[in-house]
Amino acid sequence: MKKGNAIELKNVSKSFKLEVRSEEKGLFSKKTVTTSHVVFDDLSLEVKKGEVLGVLGRNGSGKSTLLSIMAKILEPDTGTVEVNGKVVSILSLGMGFQHEMSGRENIYLKGELYGFSRKEMDAKVEEIIDFSGIRKYIDNPIKTYSSGMSGRLAFSIMLHVNADVMLVDEVLSTGDASFSAKAGTAFRNIIKQGKTVVFVSHSMSAVTELCTRAIWIEKGKIVAEGKPKIVCAKYSKTMSESFDVIYDQAQSGVVSAQYKLALMYRDGKDVEPSDELYREWIKRASDQGHVDAQVAYADILMESGSDEDVSEAMVLYQSAADKGDSTARMKISAMVGGGEADPDREEILEICRQLAESGAPSDVARYAAILLKTAWTEDDRRLSYEKYMQASEDGNPDVYYQLAQMRKDGVGTKKSTSGYLEMLQKASDAGHIKAMGELASIYREGKLLEPDDKKAFELYMKCARNGSTSGQYRVACMLRDGIGVEPDKEKSDKWFHIYSHAIISMYQMSVSEIIRKRPGIDVDPDALVMKSAMAYNPKAITELASIYRSGGSKISDISRAKECYIKAAEIPGAPRLVLGDMYYEGELFEQDYAKAAELYLDTSYLLDSARCYRMYLMYRDGKGVEKNDEQAQKYLKRAAAKGHREARRTLGLSF
Numbered sequence: 001m002k003k004g005n006a007i008e009l010k011n012v013s014k015s016f017k018l019e020v021r022s023e024e025k026g027l028f029s030k031k032t033v034t035t036s037h038v039v040f041d042d043l044s045l046e047v048k049k050g051e052v053l054g055v056l057g058r059n060g061s062g063k064s065t066l067l068s069i070m071a072k073i074l075e076p077d078t079g080t081v082e083v084n085g086k087v088v089s090i091l092s093l094g095m096g097f098q099h100e101m102s103g104r105e106n107i108y109l110k111g112e113l114y115g116f117s118r119k120e121m122d123a124k125v126e127e128i129i130d131f132s133g134i135r136k137y138i139d140n141p142i143k144t145y146s147s148g149m150s151g152r153l154a155f156s157i158m159l160h161v162n163a164d165v166m167l168v169d170e171v172l173s174t175g176d177a178s179f180s181a182k183a184g185t186a187f188r189n190i191i192k193q194g195k196t197v198v199f200v201s202h203s204m205s206a207v208t209e210l211c212t213r214a215i216w217i218e219k220g221k222i223v224a225e226g227k228p229k230i231v232c233a234k235y236s237k238t239m240s241e242s243f244d245v246i247y248d249q250a251q252s253g254v255v256s257a258q259y260k261l262a263l264m265y266r267d268g269k270d271v272e273p274s275d276e277l278y279r280e281w282i283k284r285a286s287d288q289g290h291v292d293a294q295v296a297y298a299d300i301l302m303e304s305g306s307d308e309d310v311s312e313a314m315v316l317y318q319s320a321a322d323k324g325d326s327t328a329r330m331k332i333s334a335m336v337g338g339g340e341a342d343p344d345r346e347e348i349l350e351i352c353r354q355l356a357e358s359g360a361p362s363d364v365a366r367y368a369a370i371l372l373k374t375a376w377t378e379d380d381r382r383l384s385y386e387k388y389m390q391a392s393e394d395g396n397p398d399v400y401y402q403l404a405q406m407r408k409d410g411v412g413t414k415k416s417t418s419g420y421l422e423m424l425q426k427a428s429d430a431g432h433i434k435a436m437g438e439l440a441s442i443y444r445e446g447k448l449l450e451p452d453d454k455k456a457f458e459l460y461m462k463c464a465r466n467g468s469t470s471g472q473y474r475v476a477c478m479l480r481d482g483i484g485v486e487p488d489k490e491k492s493d494k495w496f497h498i499y500s501h502a503i504i505s506m507y508q509m510s511v512s513e514i515i516r517k518r519p520g521i522d523v524d525p526d527a528l529v530m531k532s533a534m535a536y537n538p539k540a541i542t543e544l545a546s547i548y549r550s551g552g553s554k555i556s557d558i559s560r561a562k563e564c565y566i567k568a569a570e571i572p573g574a575p576r577l578v579l580g581d582m583y584y585e586g587e588l589f590e591q592d593y594a595k596a597a598e599l600y601l602d603t604s605y606l607l608d609s610a611r612c613y614r615m616y617l618m619y620r621d622g623k624g625v626e627k628n629d630e631q632a633q634k635y636l637k638r639a640a641a642k643g644h645r646e647a648r649r650t651l652g653l654s655f
Contacts, residue, residue, distance in 0.1 A: 001082045006165055006196035007047035007070055012079035014040045014065060039065050040220045042079070049084070049164075050194040054201065054211035054228055056235045058245065061217045063200045067167045070198060085164025085196070088114060090154050099143040103134065103153055106142055110157050124160050131186070132156035133179060152179055159186050166190065169200045204232045208446070233446030240448070241417055243270040250281065258285035259293045260415070267414040286316060292409075294320040295328050299377070327375060334376075345374050356387065358641035359634075361605035365391035365399050372402075372412070385412030392426075396605035397572055400427035401435045417448055428459065431572045436463050437471055453484030464495065466571050467536045472499040502535035509540055533564070542568040542575050549588065562588065569599065576603045577611065584614060593624025609642035616647065 001008050015038040039062040047053050057063045068074040069081055071089045097106050107128055111121035129135050132152045134145075142150065158166065168187075184206075191197060191210060201207055207214055207228050214231040216224040224231050239245050243264060249257035262281035265274045279300055285293035298316035301309040314335065320328035349370060356367040368387035375381045385406055392399045404423035407416045421442075427435035440459035443452045457478050463471025476495035479488050509532050512525035526547050532540035545564030548557045565582065568575035580599030583592045597618050600611055607615065612635045618624050619632035639647035 001084055002046065004048055005046050006049045006051070006084050007045070007198070008080075008082045009043060009045045009069070009076075010080045012040055012043045012045075012069065012076045012081065013038075014062075014069065014074070014076050038220055040069075040076070043220065043222070044079075045215070045222065047196060047198060049196055051213060052191050052197045052199060052211045054199050054207035054214040054231075055217065056201075056207065056214060056231065057217035058239075058248075062220060063217060064169055066217065067169055067198060067200060070165075071167050083165060086115065086162075087165045087167065088158050088161045088163035089167035090151075090158055090169060097142045097150065097154070100141055102141055103132075103138040103145070104129070106153070107157060111161070114161050114163065116161070128153075128156045128160050131159065131182075148179075155183055159190065163195070165196045165198075167198050204236055204447075208232050229446045229451035233448075233450050236447050237417070237449075241270075250284075253288075255285050255288040255290045255293075258288070259290050262293065262296075263410045263415050267410065269414060269416075289319070291320045291323050291325050291328075295325060295331075298328075298331075326373070330374060331376070345376075349374070358638065360638050360641060361391045361394040361396055361399070363641075365396060365605070368399075369402075372406075378412075381412035383412075391605070394604040395426075395430055395602070397427045397430035397432035397435065399605070400424075400430060401432050404435065421448060431466075431570070433463055433466055433468050433471075433571070436460075437468060440471075440474070453478070455484075457484030464498075465536055467502070467538050469499060469502045472502055472536075498535055501531075502537070505532040505535040505537045505540065508532040509537065509543075538568060538571060538575070542578075558588065572603050572606075574606070577606060580611070593618055595624075597624040607638070609639045609644035609647070612636075612639035612642060613644050613647050 015036045017034055017036060055063050055066060065074065067089065069076055070083060071087060072081070072083070073089075098109060101109065104125065107125050108118065108121050111124070112118075116124075129138050132138075132149075132155075134149050134152055137145065137149065145153070158168070188210065199207070199211060211228045214225065214228040215222050216231050216235045224234050246257045246260050246264065250261040258281050262278050262285060263269070264271055265277040265281060267273065279297075282293050282297045282300065286297040294316040298313040298320075301313040301316070304310075314332070317328045317332045317335075321332050349367075352363075352367040352370055355363040364387050368384045368391055371380050371384035371387065375384065385403070388399055388403050388406070392403060400423050404420050404427060406412050407414075407419035407423060409415065413419075424435050424439050424442075428439045436459045440456045440463070442448050443456040443459070445451070457475070460471045460474040460478065464475045472495055476492050476499055478484050479492035479495060481487065508528040511523075512528040512532075515521050515523055515525040515528075529540050529543050529547060533544045541564050545561050545568060548561035548564060550556075565575070565579050565588070569579040576599050579589075580596045580603075581587070582589050583599065584596035585591070589595075597615070600607060600615055616632050616635040616639060619628045619635060621627070625631075636647050636650060640651050640653055
């Protein structure tokens with residue numbers, strides 16, 4: 001064995017003989033045949049002393065067999081296994097207990113098996129019993145214990161044995177929540193002592209938090225190994241998208257997997273599309289109370305039109321409505337009122353459709369939103385997605401974010417993790433606060449992307465600087481703990497202070513507005529605005545800019561006013577348009593058509609008729625942008641569609 005190693009497996013193979021029924025019939029029944037199930041084939045693995053190795057894999061992948069081989073409970077068919085030091089293991093609840101003996105007697109028996117004398121165990125037994133929390137039952141036979149009690153006792157014995165190597169299988173799921181928390185704390189203390197631990201778990205958070213290295217076993221091979229966050233991210237992403245995994249989970253009755261499988265059959269993702277199988281799995285998920293599945297299956301039943309199916313559909317709609325589903329509530333209400341969609345809905349949809357013909361992104365996005373909000377059929381959702389895609393051409397971060405969610409959930413389009421991440425990234429790049437926070441969490445947790453604490457910190461910082469209280473708290477914690485950034489207590493304390501202040505900043509803004517309208521209260525409203533702005537409240541920053549500019553409360557500071565206007569415009573929205581106006585008109589800032597055009601284009605989806613007309617003039621005359629007649633006409637038509645008189649006159653349109 002190499003120096004510094006605690007465990008070495010070299011070229012280990014292991015298979016089991018299984019008896020399975022054959023289709024061929026014998027004299028009285030079907031014949032059985034013997035087959036071989038290969039668990040490991042030429043597996044090699046080294047575990048260093050003091051290392052905490054997390055083992056991931058699906059059920060049946062060989063995780064428990066691996067621990068049994070390391071514990072010398074199972075012998076490999078070929079290859080060698082070496083373990084340096086005393087080994088203690090929990091491979092299954094109650095394994096190794098004598099069920100006719102009491103819990104106390106089993107403690108001594110286990111101690112003897114681990115090489116401790118009766119006298120040595122006398123010194124440990126009371127501590128073991130106290131930790132297990134089952135003193136009341138300790139002198140009862142093990143056969144009377146629940147599985148949780150057996151697990152508590154086994155874990156407590158393991159903790160108090162001075163072993164060099166610990167092999168544990170789902171140790172933190174032992175017992176109830178209270179005991180699991182206590183077990184987790186004790187387990188962390190063991191790790192700090194430098195023990196070698198091989199830890200099998202289905203919990204990604206436990207593996208990333210407790211382990212120093214992780215491996216992922218699949219089909220008898222190690223398919224990934226390295227830092228726990230990276231291995232867990234790869235494993236989680238594969239598990240969340242794998243047809244085989246989702247199918248197995250669906251067959252086992254996992255309702256979320258049944259719904260995912262239905263969508264895979266509907267969309268033909270990694271499988272041949274099948275309307276029949278889509279309906280079958282939607283029904284299964286619906287039968288288990290999955291809200292989206294209930295609505296989808298009710299829609300299917302409504303298509304048949306039979307009284308029996310319509311009656312069943314109403315029950316499903318009502319169930320989903322009771323759980324808060326807005327689509328189900330709308331359909332229940334409409335059907336009670338006559339069985340059809342509300343005519344007012346049809347009217348407003350037609351009006352919005354005509355407005356969307358202008359091509360203005362805001363008009364198209366409005367049409368997409370009402371289609372989605374009042375969707376009566378899957379065709380409505382598909383059309384909504386198409387219109388959102390059309391509206392996204394001008395870079396609206398809200399539209400990008402909506403598209404991300406539709407791709408994530410498979411609403412109006414195919415469910416797509418990569419498509420979801422693509423649109424989430426676009427929304428984040430465009431300054432959407434919620435998207436930035438969501439993407440930061442994905443990088444931090446490593447569920448859908450390879451974990452990257454540095455990127456997570458950068459995104460949280462952007463959120464924090466734009467008034468997101470959750471972003472401010474995250475930044476404070478990451479600076480404190482040195483996650484994704486060098487630890488900095490002073491900066492951490494600053495952000496904790498900002499976070500605590502941000503909670504009341506919104507009230508400072510609302511109170512300042514009230515005081516302005518109610519004379520007699522001896523408080524300076526401008527001072528409240530200034531305090532609110534210190535917590536990066538966007539609304540407060542914009543108002544503070546106006547205060548500095550106008551000299552409110554005898555404060556006049558043009559330089560600070562400019563800083564505030566620029567700061568407020570960092571996030572796309574109305575403040576960016578205000579700053580664009582200032583550059584266009586040469587008000588407060590030196591006239592700069594290029595900067596005005598940049599700000600207008602960054603928020604093109606918000607442009608009103610006057611700003612659309614300005615863009616027309618800039619493209620027509622080449623002011624701040626390269627002269628472009630096609631773009632000029634586009635903005636001229638948009639201005640006219642929004643009712644701009646001069647634009648309509650130029651195009652020869654009536655008023």
